[in-house]
Amino acid sequence: MSTALSNAETVLDASGLTKIYGSGHTEVVAVRDVTLTVARGEIVALLGPSGAGKSTLLTLIGLIMPPNIGRIIIGGATVFDGDRMRVNVRSFRRQHLGFVFPKANLIPFLTAAENVRLAMEINDHPTRAASRRAMDLLEYLGVGERAEHLPSMLSSGEQQRVAVARALANRPSLILADEPTAALDSVRGRQVMELFRKVAHEQSAVVIVATHDHRALDVFDRTVEMEDGRLRDPPTTSPSTAS
Amino acid sequence: MNLAIRDIRHNSGRFVLTTIGLGLLLMLVMGMGGIYRGLVQEATLLVDRIDADLWVVQKDTRGPFAEVSRVPANLEDRVRAVPGVLSSRGFVSHTIQRQSDGRPLRMTVQGLSWPDDDGRWLPIVAGRALGQAHYEMIGDESLKLPLGRKIKLGKDTYTVVGHTRAMNSPAGDGMAFFTLPDAEAIQLDISGEAIRLERSARYGRAEQIDIGRTQPQVIERSLGLSSAIPALGPPSIGAVLVKVRPGVAPEQVRSTIARWPDVTVYSSEGQRQLLLGGIVDRARRQLGLFRILLIIVSAIIMALILYTLTLDKLHDIAMLKLLGARNGVILGLILQQAFLLGVLGYGVAYVVGQWTFPLFPRRVVLIYDDLWLLAGIVVGISVLASLLGIAKALRVEPNEVLS
Numbered sequence A: 001m002s003t004a005l006s007n008a009e010t011v012l013d014a015s016g017l018t019k020i021y022g023s024g025h026t027e028v029v030a031v032r033d034v035t036l037t038v039a040r041g042e043i044v045a046l047l048g049p050s051g052a053g054k055s056t057l058l059t060l061i062g063l064i065m066p067p068n069i070g071r072i073i074i075g076g077a078t079v080f081d082g083d084r085m086r087v088n089v090r091s092f093r094r095q096h097l098g099f100v101f102p103k104a105n106l107i108p109f110l111t112a113a114e115n116v117r118l119a120m121e122i123n124d125h126p127t128r129a130a131s132r133r134a135m136d137l138l139e140y141l142g143v144g145e146r147a148e149h150l151p152s153m154l155s156s157g158e159q160q161r162v163a164v165a166r167a168l169a170n171r172p173s174l175i176l177a178d179e180p181t182a183a184l185d186s187v188r189g190r191q192v193m194e195l196f197r198k199v200a201h202e203q204s205a206v207v208i209v210a211t212h213d214h215r216a217l218d219v220f221d222r223t224v225e226m227e228d229g230r231l232r233d234p235p236t237t238s239p240s241t242a243s
Numbered sequence B: 001m002n003l004a005i006r007d008i009r010h011n012s013g014r015f016v017l018t019t020i021g022l023g024l025l026l027m028l029v030m031g032m033g034g035i036y037r038g039l040v041q042e043a044t045l046l047v048d049r050i051d052a053d054l055w056v057v058q059k060d061t062r063g064p065f066a067e068v069s070r071v072p073a074n075l076e077d078r079v080r081a082v083p084g085v086l087s088s089r090g091f092v093s094h095t096i097q098r099q100s101d102g103r104p105l106r107m108t109v110q111g112l113s114w115p116d117d118d119g120r121w122l123p124i125v126a127g128r129a130l131g132q133a134h135y136e137m138i139g140d141e142s143l144k145l146p147l148g149r150k151i152k153l154g155k156d157t158y159t160v161v162g163h164t165r166a167m168n169s170p171a172g173d174g175m176a177f178f179t180l181p182d183a184e185a186i187q188l189d190i191s192g193e194a195i196r197l198e199r200s201a202r203y204g205r206a207e208q209i210d211i212g213r214t215q216p217q218v219i220e221r222s223l224g225l226s227s228a229i230p231a232l233g234p235p236s237i238g239a240v241l242v243k244v245r246p247g248v249a250p251e252q253v254r255s256t257i258a259r260w261p262d263v264t265v266y267s268s269e270g271q272r273q274l275l276l277g278g279i280v281d282r283a284r285r286q287l288g289l290f291r292i293l294l295i296i297v298s299a300i301i302m303a304l305i306l307y308t309l310t311l312d313k314l315h316d317i318a319m320l321k322l323l324g325a326r327n328g329v330i331l332g333l334i335l336q337q338a339f340l341l342g343v344l345g346y347g348v349a350y351v352v353g354q355w356t357f358p359l360f361p362r363r364v365v366l367i368y369d370d371l372w373l374l375a376g377i378v379v380g381i382s383v384l385a386s387l388l389g390i391a392k393a394l395r396v397e398p399n400e401v402l403s
Helices: A054-061 A089-096 A112-122 A127-140 A156-168 A186-202 A214-219 B003-010 B012-049 B075-080 B180-187 B192-207 B210-214 B216-221 B250-258 B268-312 B314-323 B327-359 B368-395 B398-402
Strands: A010-021 A028-039 A043-047 A069-074 A077-082 A097-100 A174-178 A206-210 A222-227 B054-058 B085-100 B103-112 B124-127 B136-140 B150-153 B156-164 B174-179 B239-244 B263-267
Touching (some): A028 A054, A043 A054, A043 A186, A054 A069, A054 A174, A097 A156, A112 A127, A112 A156, A112 B314, A156 A186, A174 A186, A186 A206, B003 B012, B003 B327, B054 B250, B054 B268, B103 B180, B174 B180, B192 B210, B250 B263, B314 B327, B314 B398
Parallel strands (some): A097 A174, A174 A206, B136 B156
Antiparallel strands (some): B054 B263, B085 B239, B124 B156
């Protein structure tokens, strides 16, 4: 089942998102009434200390976990409203979302190229085209010569670049990256951030990156800061714009 | 992209060992079925090969295999006189155990109606059929008695002149074929003192009955050989085998002989059913129960193996779900591995079985019907065994990638 997205200027429109873990005495409010709107082609940095709720917010927007309450509209399609999902979540994720996590989470029995290809084959791309795009992405990210290696034979930096390639493989409308450069050196880290920026601008996608790394903030169009599950108000402007 | 094959390639050592283990287990299941078939074949071998239409045995017995049957030797002549009978021959069968080369030698002694029957119908693979009335024997290969070997049984010595292949009794002992008188001599071999005591007792019995008083010759003979006084001596054969003339219905001859008050008549099929229903039935049920238990054990072990394999991949399965993989991709991964495990395990069972079954002390007969049935069962338990893993995989949430 495919969900077509509109060409609306706003790709992500999340409002009133709240996520509560546990109940009673053990209740923890990880995300509290967050509203976030991101326009087409925009790359946004999600900043904040550990435990601020950045990762949880990404999992809510990425439909990995449902919010307790709130509404999420992606590309004009209401995917979550009130307290339930309005679309086939798995189908929506494979077509429109891309994820990068602090750990690469590659499938250990597939080579680097196969890991990238898998994301496309799951989304019904023809094998030959998928192979070609996987190689292009891996070469762009500087791991082309490692394409036929298993993840166990790659360094953590190389694994992370393969994970980035996998996230970009299906040309998603919304890319969610949680500390994607944690395992990379500063040069590679910057390269990945610039790749995200390029993807956002060239493919008119939205990229939201949760990061602690303040060295590459100039890459972002906008930064948003979180604290105690809330977005700091008002959102900060882009450092590049500010300068 | 076939995820199951790639996962197996990545963990090939573990998969191979698991397959071998499962294969050996399935080999036991296969072997149990083969032993049962071997049992049936051995039980009915003689009935199938001996080429008789009717078996005449002691009245109201189910002899000569299912229970002891004793009929007088001259019954052979009475039967031959019945209209429609082409030939009749005596049948003697009993099992003996002797020492040979320091090892116990068990054999089932079969009597052949020499000279009408010299054993030419037997599957002789070396040597020849019987060539004289006494002191020759044809032995099965499993007895491990070489051609020309002389063996003392009772008071006489017999020479092995021929070898048969796969001629075993229902108990699994190799068969040895002698002429009827030799088979009887081996069966009735008793010590000189026992013979003297029996003659004396027989003389005493003869003196006290009318025939002894009125026929002095009987009294005289009672002190001689048993074979010289068949009316007084013990019955000496187990059954009489009847072959009817071409064009005559065996049932017609059977109904004639069945009216005699001292015998019971069975067709070959009836004799076969007696064997299967009596000797083989309990073993069949026992082996059947063992097979069922082994299949259940195999299914449980397969389920545990597949569950463990699935547990090892839970993180990857969560990642697949996060990437948006359909349930079919995940089910395919588990089911294909289960299927491969079953098929390869079955292959190992078959190949190793071909190599080891001939070394089993009892015959193991693999027939295609049984092999296909077991293959179907293996596929079935592969699917069933994977259900546990599938249930676990389907419950995995994509957010487990983050843990």
